[in-house]
Amino acid sequence: MTIQWWQILLLTGLAFWAIIDQLTVAVLNNPLAIGMISGIIMGDITTGLAVGATLQLMVLGVSTYGGASMPDFMTGAIVGTVYAVISGKGVQFAIGLAVPVGLLMVQLDVLARFANTIFQHRIDTFIKENKPNAAARNALWGTFTWGFSRALPVFILLVVGNDVVKAILRVIPAWLTDGLKVSGHILPIVGIAILLRYLPTKRFISYLAIGFIAAAYLKMPMLGVALLGAALAYIHYTREVEKLEMKQTNTEKQNEDEEYTNDEGEYEN
Amino acid sequence: MKTSSNKLTKRDLFRANWRWLWASQLSWNYEKMMAPGYFYSVLPFLKRWYKDDELVEMMQMQSQFFNVNAFDGNFIIGMDLAIEEKQGSKAKDTIAGLKTGLMGPLAGVGDTIFGAIIPTICGSIGAYMGLRGNPFGAFLWIIVNLIILFTRFSFLNLGYSQGAKLIDSASGKLNAITDSAILLGVTVVGALVPTVVNVKVPFVYRAGKVTLKMQSILNQIMPSLVPVLLVALVYWLLGKKHVTSTKMIWFVLILGIVLSYFHILSA
Structure with a gap:
């Protein structure tokens, strides 16, 4: 099938909103939701969900920290869903095309953050000149650098989309489409591995094993594992709080006995 | 100088919250990161409390380098407003120190809970269902996000009303919550x-009547x-x-193609 102009407009708008959403209200701030909405716009919600879900697993729980640019698979989910629907070649194939788009977004993300330094400089100047309202406006203009950094490439990729996908399908050999399918299936391990690096996994390694055993051997569905995890987390929490209270009563006793003063209110992190 | 009529109302706090929600990261930049967002959030109060040179001085202080987690960073704004409301520009150095001192710990807690753990749990459930064509998980995540959106607003008020007290007493409990979430x-x-x-693994070994499926x-x-x-x-x-992580994505993408080409793996 081919894509209609109104679909291109809606999806471009979605690309613009997705990044602004992530930076502000954080309601549709994930590839899964964006994939689902792209699927609704393209009239194939199942494909949109599958593309979004696979890309979601690649960026699992890894958002942008302290300004590091991550692959933007929300944008990838839009392009991937469209390519999956118009090519009819299946989800995994489309993911093979969507991943490079998400990776390209890293460069454009850097560009947007860099362009925003212009607004920073204007803010600094306006403050010096005591023009608070002008400075305030510049604190919002980043909307356009961020939004267009996603909307423009999506617009271009969708306008040329039909031809590009057809051209790719003509030249791409079978071993490569098969290979892309396998890649689509194993790409989620990157997200999982990054997450395990980010979390203090070694300290909680036995819980990793419990989750694995529940799913792999006992065939427990994901929601069940989450509930199991919640129960274990609650046990952990109550024990920690008990420990804390014991410590507190101990120090209180010490206070009475030796007039010990505790001036260390530092954070541990 | 401050008079009692300057006391902030609930509406004022909501206003600061609202401005932080929208502006905190919009002009994020490599030079001062979230400084424009912080400046924008407190600006109405600076304009109310200070004039002329004093205003410029305080605006400059409030537009210094700042970076925190957007979900819980408004806690600092709450504390800031509580102090400035009482002490005015005398508190300039206190506020500057408070901002730099608290942004690290709050970013740590916020990034772990809102940036890693909640997306991990909701993303895992949602993706698991989504791969099977079930949109329930995706909707569940949107509902969770809406709940978080409402919760975020309470952090600023908490910072305003309890500020310093809370930081002393709750840090241990906060660690326990973070740990349990992890x-x-x-x-x-x-x-x-x-x-x-x-x-x-599609490999099948055949010898006479014996077939061994590798998988x-x-x-x-x-x-x-x-x-x-x-x-x-x-x-590893x-x-x-x-x-x-970007190199790893390329690596796995190519690895999949190569392993499929040699029939070591199949979808």
């Missing part, structure tokens, strides 16, 4: 590997052995120098 996240991740990474042998050793080994490999590689 525990839950790790459990869910453990279940992810066998459920979402679906690849088979069933592997299954007897451990279910999902191949996905586990692949995760271990990528985990990520610990190397100069290995970035």
Whole structure:
């Protein structure tokens, strides 16, 4: 099938909103939701969900920290869903095309953050000149650098989309489409591995094993594992709080006995 | 100088919250990161409290480098407003110190809970269902996000009303909450590997009447052995120098094509 102009407009708008959403209200701030909405716009919600879900697993729980640019698979989910629907070649194939788009977004993300330094400089100047309202406006203009950094490439990729996908399908050999399918299936391990690096996994390694055993051997569905995890987390929490209270009563006793003063209110992190 | 008529109302706090919600990251930049967002959030109060040179001085202080988690960073704004309301520009250095001192710890807690753990749990459930064509998980996540959106607004008020008191008393409990959340996240991740990474080893060994399917042998050793080994490999590689997540994505993309070409793995 081919894509209609109104679909291109809606999806471009979605690309613009997705990044602004992530930076502000954080309601549709994930590839899964964006994939689902792209699927609704393209009239194939199942494909949109599958593309979004696979890309979601690649960026699992890894958002942008302290300004590091991550692959933007929300944008990838839009392009991937469209390519999956118009090519009819299946989800995994489309993911093979969507991943490079998400990776390209890293460069454009850097560009947007860099362009925003212009607004920073204007803010600094306006403050010096005591023009608070002008400075305030510049604190919002980043909307356009961020939004267009996603909307423009999506617009271009969708306008040329039909031809590009057809051209790719003509030249791409079978071993490569098969290979892309396998890649689509194993790409989620990157997200999982990054997450395990980010979390203090070694300290909680036995819980990793419990989750694995529940799913792999006992065939427990994901929601069940989450509930199991919640129960274990609650046990952990109550024990920690008990420990804390014991410590507190101990120090209180010490206070009475030796007039010990505790001036260390530092954070541990 | 401050008079009692300057006391902030609930509406004022909501206003600061609202401005922070929209502006905190919009003009994020490499130079001062979230400084424009912080400046924008407190500006109406600066304009109310200060004039002329004093205003310029305070605006300059409030537009210095700032970076925190957007979800819980408004706690600092709450404390800031509570102090400035009482002490005015005399508190300039206190506020500057408070901002730099608190942004690290709050970013740590916020990034872990809102940036890693909640997306891990909701993303795992949602992706698991989504791969099976079920949109329920995606909707569930949107509902969770809406709840978080409302919760975020209370952090600023908390900072305003309890500020310093809370930081002394709750840090231990906060650690316990963060730890428990991580525990839950790790459990869910453990279940992810066998459920979402679906690849088979298609190799079949034939000798006379005997056929040995490689995959069933592997299954007897451990279910999902191949996905586990692949995760271990990528985990190990990520610990190397100069290995970035982007490089790893390319690596796995190509690895999949190569392994499929030699019929070691199939979808």
